[in-house]
Amino acid sequence: MQLVGYMDSPFVRRVAISARFLGQDYEHRELSIFRDFEEFRSINSLVKVPTLICDDGVSLVDSTLIIDYLESVAGRSLLPGDKADRRTVLRIAGIALVAMEKVVQMIYETRQRPADLQHQPWIDRVLQQLTGALDLLEAIVGDGSKWLAGNEITQADISVAVAWRFVLHVLPERVSAETYPGLSVFSSRAEALPEFRACPLS
Numbered sequence: 001m002q003l004v005g006y007m008d009s010p011f012v013r014r015v016a017i018s019a020r021f022l023g024q025d026y027e028h029r030e031l032s033i034f035r036d037f038e039e040f041r042s043i044n045s046l047v048k049v050p051t052l053i054c055d056d057g058v059s060l061v062d063s064t065l066i067i068d069y070l071e072s073v074a075g076r077s078l079l080p081g082d083k084a085d086r087r088t089v090l091r092i093a094g095i096a097l098v099a100m101e102k103v104v105q106m107i108y109e110t111r112q113r114p115a116d117l118q119h120q121p122w123i124d125r126v127l128q129q130l131t132g133a134l135d136l137l138e139a140i141v142g143d144g145s146k147w148l149a150g151n152e153i154t155q156a157d158i159s160v161a162v163a164w165r166f167v168l169h170v171l172p173e174r175v176s177a178e179t180y181p182g183l184s185v186f187s188s189r190a191e192a193l194p195e196f197r198a199c200p201l202s
């Protein structure tokens with residue numbers, strides 16, 4: 001299996017870290033959706049990261065769907081079996097995914113679009129949505145000292161930690177760690193795990 005994309009995509013990183021927790025090996029192929037557009041297009045005309053190229057050549061996209069596939073191969077899941085816990089994890093992972101998506105929208109709006117074509121009301125809206133997601137996550141993690149659904153790490157923990165690291169990496173001038181002390185503690189604990197350390201944000 002090949003996982004295509006840089007770890008500076010939170011979606012790639014959550015797949016890579018999830019694969020490690022699931023004990024699934026992959027070859028990491030670093031291709032940029034922007035700098036390597038043509039090469040990327042030759043392996044996947046969708047030019048989306050993450051792309052997972054399976055051993056038989058079939059390509060999968062979308063981090064959640066790729067993780068679903070990896071879980072089916074591994075025969076275990078990063079979602080709890082218990083219905084109520086599972087809903088908790090899905091809710092939290094969903095919020096974290098919105099945070100990731102909003103930061104990516106900021107990148108498109110402020111780094112891909114020419115400055116004179118940027119639309120401030122849209123930027124304001126995206127930032128409000130991002131703040132909404134981060135405020136919810138801060139309330140959810142509390143003091144950051146516990147995993148979010150029991151003693152085992154789940155997809156909620158992976159997604160929240162990946163989202164927070166990405167937010168700080170891309171928007172350090174807009175989001176400060178001091179405003180979100182719980183997320184900062186939570187992130188430090190997660191980032192210290194071997195599965196996270198093996199997938200540094202590049």
Ligand SMILES: N[C@@H](CCC(=O)N[C@@H](CS)C(=O)NCC(=O)O)C(=O)O
Pocket residue numbers: 009010011033047048049050061062063064104
């Ligand atoms: N919902 C998707 C989002 C993936 C995504 O938006 N990836 C971005 C990079 S972080 C991308 O491929 N952008 C290129 C494009 O959309 O054209 C997932 O979970 O994988």
